Amino acid sequence: MKARRTASTLTAALISATLLASPLAFAGDKGDKENRGYDNKRQHAELCEKFERGDWEQKREQYRQKAGERHEAMAERLQLTDEQREIWDEMRQERQxxxxxxxxxxKERCKNQSEE
Structure with missing residues (x-):
C-alpha cells in the first residue's frame, strides 16, 4: 500500500514537472534574425528586388483576375439581389x-531604401 502511494505521488510530481517545463522547451531561440520568416516581416531587400525587376506585375494581374472570378462566383452562389450586389461590389472596392x-x-519604402 505504501509503495502504491509513493508511486502515485511520484507520478503526479513528474507530470506536474513536465507540464511546468513544457513552455520552456518550446520557447527556445528561433534562429538568427536574417533567416526568420514572418518574425522579420519578410525580407524587404528581396521584395524590393522584385519591384525593381518588374516580374510582379504579371502575377499581380493574374491575381486580380482570379480574385474577380471568385468575387463573381461567390455573388452567384449567394444569389444576391441588385441592392445586395451593389453593397458586395462596394466591399470589394474597399478591399482593393x-x-x-x-x-x-x-513601393515608397523600397524607393526610399534604394536611395539610401
Missing part, C-alpha cells in the same frame, strides 16, 4: 483600395 494603399507604401 486598402490593398492599393499597402502596395503604394511598400
Amino acid at each position: 483600395q486598402k490593398h492599393e494603399r499597402r502596395f503604394e507604401k511598400m
Whole structure:
C-alpha cells in the first residue's frame, strides 16, 4: 500500500514537472534574425528586388483576375439581389483600395531604401 502511494505521488510530481517545463522547451531561440520568416516581416531587400525587376506585375494581374472570378462566383452562389450586389461590389472596392494603399507604401519604402 505504501509503495502504491509513493508511486502515485511520484507520478503526479513528474507530470506536474513536465507540464511546468513544457513552455520552456518550446520557447527556445528561433534562429538568427536574417533567416526568420514572418518574425522579420519578410525580407524587404528581396521584395524590393522584385519591384525593381518588374516580374510582379504579371502575377499581380493574374491575381486580380482570379480574385474577380471568385468575387463573381461567390455573388452567384449567394444569389444576391441588385441592392445586395451593389453593397458586395462596394466591399470589394474597399478591399482593393486598402490593398492599393499597402502596395503604394511598400513601393515608397523600397524607393526610399534604394536611395539610401
